[in-house]
Amino acid sequence: MSSLQSLDIAKRSATTTPSPDVRNFVPEVAKLIDVSACIGCKACQVACMEWNDIRPEVGTCDGTYANPTDLGPSAWTVMRYSEVEVKRDVNNAQEESTLEWLIRKDGCMHCDDPGCLKSCPSPGAIVKYANGIVDFISEHCIGCGYCVTGCPFDVPRISEKDNKSYKCTLCSDRVGVGLEPACVKACPTGAIHFGTKVDMHEYASTRITDLKERGYAQAGVYDPQGVGGTHVMYVLQHADQPGLYHGLPTNPKISPLVTLWKGVAKPLAVGAIIGAAVVSFFHYMKVGPIKEKEED
């Protein structure tokens, strides 16, 4: 997407000074995906393709209903289907194994502390707007793949055609003009909600109460704090085991390797290089050259 003037920028990749932040009262938004209400119809995928005008190539089948089988440069959201056996509490601590078909709408989680943005070396190629949406500004993308390295959710995909990185924009263009994301609008069961993050948490809690009444004792909201919380949240029937939902990470956070690389090491490296040049210069000025002795 391209940078939207109607949205203020809270974080900007490869930028060491503050970004325009005068409209800092913008409320944080969130998309809430209620997995328990999803029927896996893929209307959201279609709406995403239609609004963003992207067409993934016809692929192959991997034995599940997933189509395409993975996120891609032109597939920014994909339904994941997991058949799992889950132990469930029924009638006072009596455990019973049941087969469950868990369907999760996969895509960018719009982390509050985005690993992609932290890793990106190109100034302004990744921005986080004041409302929490993380967006790739494609014309500044240099195609290095560092966002792939930094993302804790394995979301960005680099196109082999244009070497640009792509992912869900949370329809930042629609949200910027007061509309809800295309997937939210298309969902026929009301499984996808959009609003302020506070409102979404409030709605999630009513869903969780309902699920708990129906026997899902571990129902909860997925808003992982390891990445500062996310602006795409899930209501999960089994919030204690996010891994059941096609390997959703239990406690995602930016890898310590990435933190080391784009955190401490970065200024230290520059300091060391400048230091070496400075020390060399002053060594010469203090000690003087070793002169060439002339010979007979």
Add this chain to the structure above:
Amino acid sequence: MKLTSHDPSKDLQRYNDLTRMNHWAIVFLYFGAGLSGLAFLHPSLFFLSNLFGGGPWSRILHPYMGLLMALLFVGMYVELWRDNLLVKVDIEWLKKANEMFAGNKENMPAIGKYNAGQKIVFWLMAGSLLTLVATGILFWQAWFPHLPIILRRIGVVLHSSAAVLLILTVTTHIYAAIWVKGTTRAMTEGKVSRGWAKANHPLWYEEVTGQDDSVK
């Protein structure tokens, strides 16, 4: 002619033409790969990508320049690795290295073609270049787009560490050449004066001239 004057006809050959051309090719590739790489390391250095036609071009060119630099260094390595093996006198030299840095060259033990400092520089260059190539492949998006993400993460950390190590080593290497007068000629003309050789590499001087001047 004064006895102490420099007679170019008596200069000693230190590097042949091929070695020198290879060295300077490596120098250009070092700056190419180095400056384009630094652009990706720290935001304050991203402007360096302009030298290569912008971000995408830096990203495209960087790995090829780096790989070519490492390949050319293999030629350097094959020619020089034996001369850079550490020997007993190097330990002695290192113990006295402080005096050398203070500008007191007189007490340094007599050494051959390379002193311990140069040898360490050689091995650091070889080691960091090998690391740079091995780890750079792990996140070379154009050719290896589907490697596991954990390998990319390990790759970027080791790659930047090796890069910084190489830059510090090369800085030392360049500084030493500027500091010890008469040295750069070895790489621009291939020749050094007898005085230079006797003062800085006495055992090598004896080896190439066949004379033992220490008794003179």
